[in-house]
Amino acid sequence: MQGFAEGRFDIAMTAIDNVIAYQEGQGEAKIPDNPDMFVFMGGDSGFLSLVGGKGVRNVAELKGKKLSVDAMTTGYAFVLRELLARSGIAESEVTFERAGGGLQRFQELLKGSHDGTMLIAPFDLLAINQGHARLARADEHLGAYQGVVGATRRSWARENEATLLGFIRAYHAGVQYVVDPKNREISEALLVALAGRTMTPQLARQAADTLLDPKSGFIRDAAVNMQGVATVLALRSKFSGKPLGNPAKYVDPSYRDKALAR
Amino acid sequence: MSRVLVALALAAMSAVASALPQVKPPQLTPISVIVFPGGWNLPIWAAERQGFFEQNGLRA
Secondary structure (H helix, E strand, O other), X not given: OHHHHOOOOOEEEEEHHHHHHHHOOOOOOOOOOOOOEEEEEEOOOOOEEEEEXXXXXXXXXXXXXXXXXXXXOOHHHHHHHHHHHHOOOOHHHXXXXXXXXXXXXXXXXXXXXXXXXXXXXXXXXXXXXXXXXXXXXXXXXXXXXXXXXXXXXXXXXXXXXXXXXXXXXXXXHHHHHHHOHHHHHHHHHHHHHHOOOOOOHHHHHHHHHHHOOOOOOOOOOOOOOHHHHHHHHHXXXXXXXXXXOOHHHOEOOHHHHHHHXX | OHHHHHHHHXXXXXXXXXXXXXXXXXXXXXXXXXXXXOHHHHHHHHHHHOOHHHHOOEEO
């Protein structure tokens, strides 16, 4: 994100909470104030699940246990904290431990180092295949949630409108391609080839079910889910202590609308 | 004699080729994108391999 904020990348595909955090000066990396970022299109709803450690079968069993996070102030940690709160578990009743990104948290969960963590597909599927339980799916408990988005800097977008519109059209065509059932085998092959060493053909079949799901998979029209943005803002407001309430401050749908207008 | 004919034929072909208008490859605008590794990049991978970026004038 630092490289993106400093202009070394034109576009970032990242969680919208990241964009909001950096715009509000709450990001993990040190970057200049007001990095001029905004969201121009939506990608997915996060594919987030709370997965239990060895022997943990439901959220209530997490009381008194150790949970891993990437950091306490990231969007996905906020989702975990909210899921606990909705299950009647106070933060004082669990221990949080920083354990790095999704791959590291997944590996530590399997080792038995932690009793629960938030995982993004396909790590949740990998853990479930090895006997762990999915304790909660974020989208089933929190309602609409905006996960990955396309983001860039407003100044770059103004100066490179045709390029940005081309990127949106290409990405949208990519979504249309992968969700087309006749391209399913190619989609699974792409996952096996490019989604890391853990992606076996069997896991790719399961991951594709999640990623391509008509309701909760990739956002078909590349639109930002503004209700989902409101959820992200509500969580960041609650856990950061800074009220954030205007989704339009972070999202400009005009480029996406123009790119896909027919 | 046959070598001379071949040489003449090649020279003639070369002259014709140089007289034809040059076909330039389409200009693609470079664009740099940072992503976090994971399966959620599937649409971008498909766009790369199916030529959707090139079709939209981009080299991602």
